Ligand SMILES: Nc1ncnc2c1ncn2[C@@H]1O[C@H](COP(=O)(O)OP(=O)(O)OP(=O)(O)O)[C@@H](O)[C@H]1O
């Protein structure tokens with residue numbers, strides 16, 4: 001599904017060049033749930049932005065579902081991103097003055113989908129993340145965990161094949177983070193390819209595979225032996241005394 005080879009990314013800061021990725025070879029087969037770890041500055045977000053077609057590599061190749069992304073124009077790239085990929089950020093990136101359903105509908109508007117189908121899809125997506133009763137809430141009327149679930153609904157509403165999440169639980173308390181992981185594990189069961197960046201080894205253990213980067217290079221790549229099941233973890237968590245941020 002996703003394949004990069006000899007991928008490099010160099011940022012230019014005036015005359016200084018900052019190498020962020022130094023020749024990465026990686027493959028994520030369709031349907032895999034992978035976590036990416038690594039210290040701050042190791043290139044995780046740089047990689048995710050390239051995989052999400054939000055940025056282009058300096059050199060190397062990126063194949064998404066068999067097609068060479070580097071050969072596509074900016075417009076083709078935007079279209080590919082909209083149809084193929086759902087992106088989730090640490091800070092949710094919701095429109096502040098738009099309610100939950102409006103936020104989820106937005107990418108479907110860009111796709112030119114008719115209003116009725118758009119609304120139905122957005123409602124279904126919000127329902128699937130347990131937010132049917134929060135549709136008319138604006139971001140500042142929701143907890144951090146709820147806002148992130150709106151962002152997930154927005155990412156899945158368009159039926160993407162790939163979900164990319166850059167530290168999606170970074171701003172959440174442990175219960176809300178676990179709820180997000182439960183949704184990701186559901187998406188994985190439905191066959192979606194997931195790549196998640198996290199600093200938290202316990203979050204990474206919900207995935208099937210952990211890829212570690214260091215200094216723009218691959219440090220290790222292992223399959224998870226003792227996977228965590230988010231619903232089992234949630235069942236053992238105290239309900240009170242662990243308030244959502
Ligand atoms: N827009 C940019 N311009 C210049 N340098 C950048 C830019 N974005 C990232 N870098 C540099 O590239 C390197 C990799 O950054 P990146 O954001 O990918 O790291 P990261 O692994 O996501 O770190 P963190 O865990 O802190 O989010 C760092 O040295 C960073 O300073």
Ligand SMILES: [Mg+2]
Nearest residue numbers: 044045046166
């Ligand atoms: Mg980052």
